Amino acid sequence: MQTIRGFRDILPEHISLWQKVEKEVFHLFEDFGFKEIRIPILEKTQLFARSIGEVTDIVEKEMYTFADRKGDKLTLRPEATASIVRSYIQHKMYAIDPVRKFFMIGPMFRRERPQKGRYRQFYQIDAEIFGVESAYVDSELIFLLNELFKRLGLTGLSAHINSLGCPECRPSFQTALLNFLESKKDRLCENCLRRMDKNPLRILDCKVNDCREALADAPATLDHLCKDCSDHFDTVKKSLKEQGLDFIVDKSLVRGLDYYTRTAWEIQTTTLGAQSAIAGGGRYDSLVKELGGPQTPAIGFAVGFDRLVEVMEQIESPEKKTLDLFIIALGDKAMEKGYHWSCKLNLAGIRTEIDFRGKSLKALMKRANKLGAQYVLIAGEKELAEDSLVLRNMNTKDQVSLPIETLIPDLIKLYKNKPEEILRD
Known part of the structure; x- marks a missing residue:
């Protein structure tokens, strides 16, 4: 008997780096006021379809979905944010205190093509903040990630940030984007052509090389921000500078999920050779309401645990317990x-x-x-x-x-x- 393709055992001789990360996460996140939450591995499929977006690779191709004995469609969680939002709404946490800070560590499941550092059962460190609209919270989470990686001994890191706007300013950007895409139709892949009508913003996240080259001069969300979104992003940049954190404003950065608004970011590293992201996050101020709760601003991030440990293995060997x-x-x-x-x-x-x-x-x-x-x-x-x-x-x-x-x-x-x-x- 062998493991399922894309799944793996994490053996005792390799576990010390995982435990080191977990120890730092618990200490640092609790010092910043976060409380641990544990959510189910299985959820109703509709939760992810509504939150992540039906016109996404995750929902269309990658989710492990099946019908139970009663015919209900269930899905192994592909990410944590939707489940934590569901819990926040289901238990009416907003009625007791709308401001909440959660974190969790656990496995996620996506049927992607297995490759080095990418698995079908993978692990994430996830943090979410509800009930605070201030741009200082955006900056705080980027600061928190930077501090975590610093404590773990990582170097060669860069924070890439962007603003995706809000429902008020995004329509003008989408109009400009659609006009641009019309002129590039002959260079786009089938997926991108199919998404033009349903969700053109997702095209900017396409990983096909020909599409990426065709989109090099695509309109930027930063050029279409309303005043509130522009002021919000300026505050994020200013506060990061005041904290002494280096960052790159990356107009091409869009997160792969539909629910993001305003600030989005990735922490990238060159330790593994080619530049790759080990953490990403952003604001999703409309998701709580879209899933049946009250209007609640929210923001969060996820760290790719497997990729993080892979980076750490370039720096230090797993500790041998004596x-x-x-x-x-x-x-x-x-x-x-x-x-x-x-x-x-x-x-x-x-x-x-x-x-x-x-x-x-x-x-x-x-x-x-x-x-x-x-x-x-x-x-x-x-x-x-x-x-x-x-x-x-x-x-x-x-x-x-x-x-x-x-x-x-x-x-x-x-x-x-x-x-x-x-x-x-």
């Missing part, structure tokens, strides 16, 4: 006692292993070396008879005797007086 103590128990009586010692020491924060297979002393010493044990505790018939066990330092080969009667407190005291590398973090 074993503090390996207990060599020779004989049934020693095995019984060793089992209890192991449990107590693990609870005390000393990483301890014991092999229950009844192997020889030589085989168990090899096992201790393979596990990277810093110390070995030897308990055989002779040691038990003398009520004194042998503690061996696997690096220096030094040995000391420890009385059984005070074994646990002596080991705890010993480890607490040792260098940090043999203690639990």
Whole structure:
């Protein structure tokens, strides 16, 4: 049996970087007032069709959708924002306090073509803020992402920002865009031609090289912003400058989902060679209302967890966890006692292993070396008879005797007086 194409196992020897990211996310996001939320993996298909947009690659081609036994159409979540908005509305959070800050970490599912760094089950770090229209919140989220990546040791990053306007100013831009697209029809792919009538803005996100070349001189949303949107974007740029954050105003940047308005951004890196995005976000001030809630401004971002770890692997190797103590128990009586010692020491924060297979002393010493044990505790018939066990330092080969009667407190005291590398973090 093999994994499904586009799905993968994340093995123990690779998990340390994932845990490092999760630890930083929890600490940093909670410091900024975010609360963790956990949402279902399955939702009604209509939730994503209405929020993401029916004329998108995700809805048209990539979603894992099926009918349950009652015939209801269900979909494995392709992104988190729609589900968090649904939860915000369903539980009437706006009635208690409309201003909410959420984050989550979890798997998403899209049936894209599998390739390096891109999987059909992939993981995202997601953050959303509801109830605040201020441009300073847009800046805050970009600042938060920058701080997260800085703490994780990433370099070669650039923030690309744009404004997509609002329902008031977008019609004039769409008119200009349609006029431009009419002159480029012969150079556009079938998907782009089909979208011209339904959602021309999506054409700007086309990844086909010929289309991208044809759209190089396309009208920019920035040239059609209303005063409110223009002032909003100016505040975002000004506040980012005041925070000392470098950014690039990228008129070609449009997010791939229909619900975005005003500020949109991507954090890109060159660590993997060609420039690629590891995070993106934007404002979606109309989505809560479109999904049945009250008019509520909202904004959020998602980080591609798989891609982020791939970047981090270029900087550092996954941390190899060391074993503090390996207990060599020779004989049934020693095995019984060793089992209890192991449990107590693990609870005390000393990483301890014991092999229950009844192997020889030589085989168990090899096992201790393979596990990277810093110390070995030897308990055989002779040691038990003398009520004194042998503690061996696997690096220096030094040995000391420890009385059984005070074994646990002596080991705890010993480890607490040792260098940090043999203690639990």
